[in-house]
Amino acid sequence: MNVTVLYTEDCPNLEPLIAELHDLLDERSDAAVTAKLVRSDDEARRLQFHGSPTILVDGHDPFPAPPEPAGLSCRQYPCCRDAAGHVPGFPTRSCLAETLGVD
Numbered sequence: 001m002n003v004t005v006l007y008t009e010d011c012p013n014l015e016p017l018i019a020e021l022h023d024l025l026d027e028r029s030d031a032a033v034t035a036k037l038v039r040s041d042d043e044a045r046r047l048q049f050h051g052s053p054t055i056l057v058d059g060h061d062p063f064p065a066p067p068e069p070a071g072l073s074c075r076q077y078p079c080c081r082d083a084a085g086h087v088p089g090f091p092t093r094s095c096l097a098e099t100l101g102v103d
Helices: 014-025 043-045 093-100
Strands: 002-007 032-037 054-059
Touching: 002 014, 014 032, 014 093
Parallel strands: 002 032
Antiparallel strands: 002 054
């Protein structure tokens, strides 16, 4: 499984998301996590980048895309609200685990 995190410069959610992904996938020898900086709106449209961070699993975004067009922006994950009902800037651990098929 290849997990790619697309992000914009200075994304505050990049480091905690990468740490969570590495923690979840630590025991999977078939999983690789990489990060790719998205630098322009043209690149964002080409990659179907709907905000930072965007997670691709084997090249596909497994989370519902926000209604905004692709472009350089921050992303929220309303499908993965936390216990208090807040919309996070990256998927919760349980949402990531379910999506990635790990415990």
